[in-house]
Amino acid sequence: MIAEAILEMADVLGASLAPVFAQVSDWRDRLEAVLAGGSAHAGDVDDAVEWLVAPSLADTGPAIGAGFVAAPGFLEDAPWHLAWWVSAANGVGLAGREGTLRRLASIEDPLDESFHDYTRLEWWRGAVDGRDAYLAGPYIDYLCTDELTLTLTMPVEVDGRVAGVVGADLSVAGLELLTDGVIGAASVPAILGTAAGRVVAATDATLEPGTPARRLGLACEWHPVPGCRGTLKVARAA
Amino acid sequence: MGMSWGPGAAAARSATHAAIFAPLAPAGRADAVAQRLADAIQLGLLDQGERLPTEQELGRQFGVATVTAREALETLRSAGLIETRRGRAGGSFVCGSGDDARVALESRLAALSRVELRDKALIYGLVAAGAAERAALFATPDEVESLSLLVEHGVTASGAAARRAENGIRLEVAALSRSARLVSEQVRLQAEFGPLLWIALHERTVVAGNAARHRRLVEAIGAESPEQARAVVVEQVGWLTDRLLAIRETVER
Numbered sequence: 001m002i003a004e005a006i007l008e009m010a011d012v013l014g015a016s017l018a019p020v021f022a023q024v025s026d027w028r029d030r031l032e033a034v035l036a037g038g039s040a041h042a043g044d045v046d047d048a049v050e051w052l053v054a055p056s057l058a059d060t061g062p063a064i065g066a067g068f069v070a071a072p073g074f075l076e077d078a079p080w081h082l083a084w085w086v087s088a089a090n091g092v093g094l095a096g097r098e099g100t101l102r103r104l105a106s107i108e109d110p111l112d113e114s115f116h117d118y119t120r121l122e123w124w125r126g127a128v129d130g131r132d133a134y135l136a137g138p139y140i141d142y143l144c145t146d147e148l149t150l151t152l153t154m155p156v157e158v159d160g161r162v163a164g165v166v167g168a169d170l171s172v173a174g175l176e177l178l179t180d181g182v183i184g185a186a187s188v189p190a191i192l193g194t195a196a197g198r199v200v201a202a203t204d205a206t207l208e209p210g211t212p213a214r215r216l217g218l219a220c221e222w223h224p225v226p227g228c229r230g231t232l233k234v235a236r237a238a
Numbered sequence: 239m240g241m242s243w244g245p246g247a248a249a250a251r252s253a254t255h256a257a258i259f260a261p262l263a264p265a266g267r268a269d270a271v272a273q274r275l276a277d278a279i280q281l282g283l284l285d286q287g288e289r290l291p292t293e294q295e296l297g298r299q300f301g302v303a304t305v306t307a308r309e310a311l312e313t314l315r316s317a318g319l320i321e322t323r324r325g326r327a328g329g330s331f332v333c334g335s336g337d338d339a340r341v342a343l344e345s346r347l348a349a350l351s352r353v354e355l356r357d358k359a360l361i362y363g364l365v366a367a368g369a370a371e372r373a374a375l376f377a378t379p380d381e382v383e384s385l386s387l388l389v390e391h392g393v394t395a396s397g398a399a400a401r402r403a404e405n406g407i408r409l410e411v412a413a414l415s416r417s418a419r420l421v422s423e424q425v426r427l428q429a430e431f432g433p434l435l436w437i438a439l440h441e442r443t444v445v446a447g448n449a450a451r452h453r454r455l456v457e458a459i460g461a462e463s464p465e466q467a468r469a470v471v472v473e474q475v476g477w478l479t480d481r482l483l484a485i486r487e488t489v490e491r
Binding site for chain 2: 122138139140142146147148197198208209210211212215
C-alpha cells in the first residue's frame with residue numbers, strides 16, 4: 001500500500017516540476033509543426049530552436065541548457081546537427097568567468113577526432129528507443145554544463161520517423177531549491193528518483209543524488225510524479 | 239546534454255581542450271601560455287598539423303593581451319613545437335608531435351627533484367583514487383560497459399595515443415564520481431602532471447601493465463567495490479611513478 005503522505009508528496013512535486021515537462025513538450029509540438037513541411041535546413045531549424053528556448057533560458061528556472069539535436073541524415077545540409085543553447089548560469093567553458101546566453105559549440109564532422117556520435121548517448125537512446133520522454137542522470141555533464149545535471153529529452157517525429165530529440169538540461173542544484181520545500185516537510189522518509197533508477201532527492205540528506213536506486217534495496221512501490229511523463233517517481237524510504 | 243556516456247575519448251578531448259585554453263593567473267603570463275600549449279602538444283592533446291587559434295583569439299581565451307599571446311607563440315616557434323605559415327591558409331600549426339617531444343619532456347623530468355616528483359604523483363594518485371572509489375558507488379552496468387570499451391580501445395595504443403587514452407579513461411572515471419569538482423581537479427592535474435607521468439607510457443611493457451590495471455579498475459567498479467577500486471588506482475599510480483623515477487635516473491643531466 002502506498003502511504004497517503006507519498007501520494008500527496010508526488011502531487012506537490014508534480015505541481016512544481018510539471019511546467020518544465022510541459023515546456024519541452026510544447027517545444028516538441030512546435031518543432032514537429034515546423035519540420036512537417038519537409039526539406040528542413042539547419043539554419044531554419046537553428047532560428048526556430050533559438051526562438052523557442054532562449055526565453056526559458058533567460059529565466060531563473062532550473063533549465064540551464066536546451067535545444068534540438070537532429071537525427072543523423074534528417075537535415076538536408078547537415079547530416080549531424082546540434083542546435084543547443086546554454087544559459088548565463090551555465091558555467092561550461094567559462095573557467096569562472098561571467099556567462100551569457102550562448103550557443104553550445106559542437107563538432108558535426110564525423111571525420112573530426114573530437115566528433116561525438118550522440119546517438120550512442122543515454123539521453124538520445126532513452127528518448128528515441130522508448131519513443132517517449134526520458135530523463136537521463138543525475139550525471140556530471142563535463143561538456144555542456146560542468147555540473148550535476150538531469151537531461152530531459154523527448155523524440156521529435158515527422159511522418160512517423162524520428163527527426164531528432166528536443167530537450168533541456170536541468171541543474172540538480174537548482175532542482176534542490178524546488179524539491180527542498182516539499183521533501184523537507186515530508187512526514188515519512190521518501191525518495192524522488194528517475195524511472196531509469198537514480199536518486200534525485202531524498203528526505204535523508206545523506207543520500208546523494210545519482211545513487212543507483214537499486215542499491216538502496218527498497219521493497220516498496222514507486223508512485224509516478226504527475227505531469228512528468230513517467231520519468232520521475234516517489235517511493236517511501238526504508 | 240552531456241556527451242559523457244559515449245565511449246569517451248572524444249568527449250575527454252573536448253573537455254581537455256576547454257582546460258587547455260582556460261584563463262591564467264597574471265604572473266609570467268607569456269611563459270604560462272607557452273607552457274600550457276607546450277604541455278598539450280607534448281601530451282598529444284593537440285595534434286600534428288592542428289591549427290592553433292589566432293593571436294587575438296588565444297589572447298581572448300587565455301584572458302591575456304594579444305601581445306602576450308604573440309610572445310608565447312614565439313617561444314613555441316623557437317622550441318620547434320609550432321610553425322607559422324603566411325597567406326590565406328596561414329596561421330600557427332603544431333609541428334612537434336607528442337612522440338617527438340619525448341626529449342623535451344625528459345629534460346623537464348630531470349629538472350624536477352625526486353621529492354617534487356613524488357609529491358606531484360601523490361596528489362595526482364589521491365584524486366584519481368578518490369574518483370575511482372566514488373565511481374564504484376555510483377556507476378551503473380551501462381556506464382561500466384562504456385568505460386570498458388574505452389579501456390579496450392586504448393589497450394593497443396602507445397606514445398601520444400596511449401597518453402590520450404589514459405587522459406580519457408581518467409576523465410571518464412572522474413565523471414562517474416558524480417562530483418563536478420573532482421572532474422575539474424582531475425582535468426587540472428592531467429594538464430599539470432599527466433605529461434610527465436605518461437613519459438613512462440612509451441614502453442610497450444609499461445603500456446601493457448597499465449592496461450591490465452585499467453581492466454582491474456573496471457572490474458572493481460563493476461563489482462561495486464569502492465575499496466578495491468581505490469586500491470587498484472593507488473597501486474597503479476605508485477607503479478607508474480616508480481617507472482618514472484627509473485627513467486629519470488637514466489636521463490642525462
